[in-house]
């Protein structure tokens with residue numbers, strides 16, 4: 001089969017498009033013929049940190065068709081349309097086929113295209129778990145989403161509106177209209193305004209991108225407010241992990257998210273997509289042979305929504 005394989009140079013544009021052996025489904029696995037895969041920061045960040053998947057193939061968010069099943073599989077059969085989050089199951093999505101444990105996959109609703117389905121798993125799941133599980137989002141809460149225009153942020157705006165919150169997004173000038181069209185009530189252009197010095201207070205802050213001081217974030221919380229570090233620069237991530245707990249004295253809480261693959265959450269998100277409550281924002285589409293180019297583009301940190309590879 002064709003696949004895009006890591007070649008030890010730790011640079012997104014050095015991935016190699018080549019022929020390798022087709023995997024075989026183990027007893028508890030499905031062999032999936034991949035139709036689409038979307039990229040995530042987790043792909044290039046893992047690569048840069050030397051965290052290389054077993055088969056040296058990145059790509060976690062897939063959709064496709066079950067080609068064959070292992071002998072212990074009862075839930076799926078060949079021909080079923082599925083989607084899966086492989087972030088906790090060894091990646092492997094940048095290929096024509098991948099074998100995955102049964103529990104990693106869910107049925108793809110037939111109304112959703114393979115491409116749309118592949119946008120959801122890691123990005124939308126991260127936004128959901130950050131808002132709902134770590135952020136305790138509720139109706140009427142004032143939510144600030146910093147980095148609202150990327151893969152996670154575009155879903156975060158829509159999910160926060162689904163939960164009836166008041167949403168303020170932070171992005172650069174080019175993405176303001178898009179953020180408003182996704183439902184943000186207010187948008188701050190970080191190239192023109194220092195949103196951490198505006199004096200405004202929020203019940204929930206999602207730090208998805210950028211590199212802003214954790215103490216400044218804390219000052220922007222209302223009493224009882226929650227800050228959730230989702231991502232951003234390595235410095236922002238490090239400071240939140242190290243100092244978050246210390247700074248959670250009093251009623252304001254400074255938390256960090258480590259999203260976990262979860263079939264029920266993925267089913268819930270797929271149902272929201274099916275019912276038109278959320279919609280993916282697709283920035284660019286590439287073919288599999290152009291995946292190194294796609295990874296290079298994403299790793300520059302300014303994609304608008306998701307980057308998809310179609311197979």
Ligand SMILES: NC(=O)c1ccc[n+]([C@@H]2O[C@H](COP(=O)([O-])OP(=O)(O)OC[C@H]3O[C@@H](n4cnc5c(N)ncnc54)[C@H](OP(=O)(O)O)[C@@H]3O)[C@@H](O)[C@H]2O)c1
Nearest residue numbers: 041147149150151152172209210231232257258259302303
């Ligand atoms: N904690 C977890 O479990 C988890 C799970 C998934 C992802 N993550 C992390 O979440 C982060 C975001 O992922 P993603 O997929 O959304 O990335 P992405 O799609 O690459 O994000 C790109 C977006 O970030 C925006 N951005 C860049 N610099 C910014 C700044 N200084 N202030 C505000 N926005 C800025 C860009 O907007 P402009 O072009 O307008 O600047 C662009 O639209 C990454 O760090 C990733 O590692 C964490």
